[in-house]
């Protein structure tokens with residue numbers, strides 16, 4: 328039920344982001360989704376890729392600091408309040424969202440939202456209890 | 471401004487603070503050059519001839535260098551004369567000054583550069599006998615134009631240890647290292663960048679992020695940076711900027727790492 332995400336530490340210097348994508352591209356890794364959180368000094372690039380182990384390995388070879396995190400992917404109906412409903416459920420159950428980011432499936436009508444929770448297992452239970460469809464990792468890696 | 475109201479003629483502070491004062495005055499639209507100030511007695515941090523020229527120009531005063539150390543009596547052990555502004559007369563009726571080779575401890579002939587060693591003659595509370603200052607200088611034995619016969623110390627050119635003076639505070643890199651070592655997961659690879667921003671010393675501590683300290687949550691990383699900043703402030707009393715950098719970006723030279731980059735002395 329969980330999706331594995333890798334995060335990369337990037338200093339705010341020109342060319343670092345390009346370097347990450349080049350390293351991954353040369354290793355034949357495809358990026359499925361990404362989000363960049365940045366501060367004035369550094370950024371954290373979060374990626375969902377098709378070959379996570381390979382990605383982690385090549386980035387580490389190139390001296391990047393990488394960490395793996397479990398996140399949850401949810402398909403959100405493309406209509407007003409689609410996301411609001413989900414967030415209300417989580418809030419009512421006391422589940423904290425650390426961050427989230429969204430992307431739109433190439434073929435589908437729906438948006439996919441990636442959630443990072445402080446307590447993943449609890450969050451999954453709440454979402455399932457509410458009948459919200461959680462996308463398995465395979466679906467995302469092979470989009 | 472009190473200086474203006476009282477018609478102060480002498481200003482004594484750190485060189486950087488005097489430039490800061492000049493800047494604030496300019497911002498307030500006050501012409502500090504028109505003050506009654508004649509002389510600035512400045513010390514407690516390393517400064518150069520170009521800074522002196524800048525101070526003299528911006529404040530319309532003569533700036534003279536004063537030397538001292540808290541173990542002896544604070545500022546006042548030696549001071550430049552206004553006539554020559556070159557070399558600090560050490561009050562030889564109160565102190566015996568010797569220059570030694572810091573490695574062997576042997577006393578060097580007059581005029582040679584080495585570590586200044588001071589013996590106090592008149593100090594009663596805590597007399598010091600052959601106190602090693604760690605400051606590197608040279609004794610100027612030639613007579614001075616001002617007529618004083620006390621010999622002069624050349625402007626301090628460095629230290630025999632790695633002590634830094636940042637905003638008048640003595641800082642050893644090892645103190646910063648000890649703060650980093652206390653925080654779990656933090657690498658002992660760090661670099662100190664000291665610079666002068668708006669005439670005040672600035673310290674940036676660069677710390678490498680590694681697998682242990684890295685997190686996908688930005689807040690965790692910011693918390694780490696602010697924890698380091700707070701602990702340094704607690705230990706040394708100075709505010710610094712902590713910059714997290716990518717692993718292996720801080721140069722590791724064989725043996726001794728280049729831990730300190732001081733961009734002030736130019």
Ligand SMILES: [Zn+2]
Pocket residue numbers: 550551553554559614615616617618
């Ligand atoms: Zn003199």
